[in-house]
Amino acid sequence: MRATELRDLSSEELEQRVRDWKRKYMNLRFQHASGELQNTAEITKTRRDLARALTVLRERTQGSAPERGRKGRA
Numbered sequence: 096m097r098a099t100e101l102r103d104l105s106s107e108e109l110e111q112r113v114r115d116w117k118r119k120y121m122n123l124r125f126q127h128a129s130g131e132l133q134n135t136a137e138i139t140k141t142r143r144d145l146a147r148a149l150t151v152l153r154e155r156t157q158g159s160a161p162e163r164g165r166k167g168r169a
Contacts, residue, residue: 096144101151109152116145 101109120141126132 096147098147098151101148106152106155109148113145113148113152116141116148120145 096112101112104112120138123132123138123141127135127138132138
């Protein structure tokens with residue numbers, strides 16, 4: 096899921112997605128460890144979706160914080 100799509104969701108919906116992705120990621124890790132997982136790329140996709148959602152939530156709690164680290168670079 097794209098970050099722009101996540102930004103369109105309400106905070107409650109976004110928090111629900113985070114809970115779902117955390118649960119899914121844990122289940123995928125268990126399946127992988129036990130040798131049951133067929134599509135290992137699903138682990139990476141889920142982890143990245145979770146990270147995007149957590150980033151959007153963090154942006155909302157911090158408001159519009161200024162960007163750091165790239166001062167004066169073109």
